[in-house]
Amino acid sequence: MFFTTPLWATIKKELLLLGRDRAGLLILFVMPAVLVLVITLVQDNVLKKMGESPLELILVDQDGGKAARDFSRLLTQSGQIGLRREERETAGKAAVERGDFQLCIVIRPGMSDEVRRLSRVMVREMVEGNESPPPALPPGRIELYFDPLVMGGYRSSMLASVKMAAMAVQFEELLAALQAELTGLFNQLPPLPPEFELSGHTSWDLTELGERELITVTEPRFAHETGVVVPDSVQQNVPAWSLFGIFFIVVPLAGSIIRERLTGTLGRLLVMPVPFFVFLLGKVAAYGLVCLAQFGLILAIGKLLLPLLGAPVFELGDNYGAILLVLLAAVAAAAAYGILLGTVGRSYEQVSMFGAMSVVIAAALGGVMVPVYAMPETMQKLSQFSPLGWALEAMLEIFVRQGGGREILRPTLLLAAFAAACLAGAWSYFNHRERAGKF
């Protein structure tokens, strides 16, 4: 039987009202669905670093030799990359795993010695015209530990920068070895007779020097990354736009509160023999159900529709508990913000405009449109204050970094605190107005 308890009655009422609000439904379901489709397809394989500020990377130099110094100098020469030096490899990797940095470069011990030794061997063999294969000396090693969130184009451009710097170091070492070899050769020659005329010369094939890799650049994975989901635009966009849709319930939720106040329905509810929090709980529950349906829709798009359009399949993983926890925290934060706006706002137009704008701004700051690491530094700092950013951070921890309860604890608590603060603000403002007789 319908309406057997006030809470169920309120949920039922809200769902009925939402079902008959076509514009509201359009906002809640069609908009995020269209956004996730369009943005994902547009970004697929073309996501590149858009920020103009230098990119901060971590460098762990376990070698300390000349080649390592040259490498870091060449890497930062363009001004596009800034290096933060870290003594311990574990600390550097941890900073990347936390998402504080996108890349940790580890130069392994002995790289400079190996590059120098190998350069000399190769130059000597070239000068002596030795046809035998070069001795199997281990090349110097540079290892790159990427944040799993760093996607295709951006990852490639960083890799290219590192390889270019490594190659430049290799050539500098080869040139130095060649110079030393030639100097030695010339010093061994007797003085030339005055009538000496250059009538012929020995030719050396220098291309050989460039063909062999003296420094290898590898991308080992973090220990926990076995079976890690390959980061792509789908893994980024599906959670991002589903959260955007969830936060957009702010508009119809705040609007429903405003409408109830302006039509006098709120006044009637306030003299009903039911605690007022039941009405709020009913609203939150009804809109929460809508959010879950919305999330399911976006997941279905990521799983079924996007692959049909040529994009990768969205990988949900199996950490359902963590997903549900973040989802509920995000719904609570969005609903509480909607209640605050609906309480403080004066008109439907005001809250719909302000609500929509604030959600778009929070989404932009939170990394929904452009990943936070690709933003200028100031924006990255501001993104720390975006509830959408917290929710997205937690979702990406689960979907990309394969994180669990410990990793999502901080953003989930922040979302809960935000929800509590919004509700407290709404409650305080509402009570103030009621006591002042501003019905």
Next chain:
Amino acid sequence: MDKLLIARGLSKVYPGLTRPAVVGLDITLSSGQILGLLGPNGAGKTTSLAMLSTRLQPTSGELRIEKMAARPHKRLVRQRIGYVPQDIALYGDLTGRENLLFFGSLYGLTGERLPKRVEQCLDFVLLGKVGEQQVGTYSGGMKRRLNLAVALLAEPPILLLDEPTVGIDAQSRSLILESLATLAARGNALVYTTHYMEEVEQLCDTVIILDGGEVIARGTPAELVAREACANLGDLFLKLTGKSLRE
């Protein structure tokens, strides 16, 4: 007769203001009585109704509903009061029946009792045939009637009505007034605010006129008109409250 509502010295001073909105309001209302609460804009009618409906906590004074002190028994007291706000406090996107089902459940009606009571209320205000239509499609008069029906759902002995006939056609107004008279005849006690003096003369046993938050006249309409030697209640009202415009 049973005293259903007793208000003693109800006063309200809003925070930050020194002038009280209502001072020392005394009301005693028995079964079958209709009290007209009159006053110009800003006289304190809305504040008085808010205190009587328990929405607003009085600064001082006491309210008892069926001998129960209102403050400690707020939920029980609210069950016994039907409130008809001045606004059309309904959900326009829901049907008339859905509105009544929702509000009825808030009054604690469950099971078979709920739909039965909903049908009774719809029939009482002659909306049984349009119960499945969305309220947004109703005329002003139909909405006013449904607004009244919501307040009747829990069969409360006390009804507080805040200008329930404002802005509607003569037929709907006549129906509402007849319905209210029927309710009083059944033993309900009504507090009725309006700016239509002829309605008060037609309906109310007792009248309280408020101005500046204070009771400036009290009695039956006939007594008051005779006491001030006026032609009717409208003249009396203007004589007591003046002709200067109120904001």
